[in-house]
Amino acid sequence: MNEHLLLQIAKKIKRVRKEHSLTVQEVATRADVSKGLISKIENGRTIPSLPVLLSIIGGLETNAEEFFQGFSSTEDPQLVKVVKRKEYQSFEKEEAKGFYYQHILSKDLENLTLECVLLTLTPGAEREKVTTDAFEYKYILKGSATYLIDDKTYELEEGDSLYFNGRLPHVPQNNGSEDCLMLIMYFFNKES
Secondary structure (H helix, E strand, C coil), X not given: CCHHHHHHHHHXXXXXXXXXXXXXXXHHHHHCCCHHHHHHHHCCCCCCCHHHHHHHHHHCCXXXXXXXXXXXXXXXXXXXXXXXXXXXXXXXXXXXXXXXXXXXXXXXXXXXXXXXXXXXXXXXXXXXXXXXXXXXXEEEEECEXXXXXXXXXXXXECCCEEEEECCCCEEEECCXXXXXEEEEXXXXXXXX
16 A cells, blocks of 8 residues: 555544544544554554544444545646645644644655655754654754653754654653744655
């Protein structure tokens, strides 16, 4: 299954869940899976098996035909793509306080998928450490952040960048007095 299609599935699960005013826990209970699994699927951190996906679709009070309506299996093959700021899509990831994400771009390349995201991290933002199946690049556009990766701490100021294997448990923190704005690029290997 291509990464473009997987991203459509993740976004659709979250959108339909919110349209039906369902919590992650309610969908998980109905689909007989864990809340954590639903969260990981919605955030593109894992790929559901077909039986699990069908259970989730049923838990969303819809059917497969309605769920997959409007999906495309290929991306627009444009060589140049302009994404205007007003087109950025706000989204939530795992349970967190003070983490505000905006999706900028997803692009399938030859052997990987690139996801570009803006993260605004408010002072005192909190979240547990997470892992992703991607290599991650962070660039601090404004403010400062402390990154905890595995058992090490990295201090980042405006203009600094960081690259690491997202499979290591990690979390950013903002201990400053102003918002931290960072550009994040996720590199998902299609062969893993």
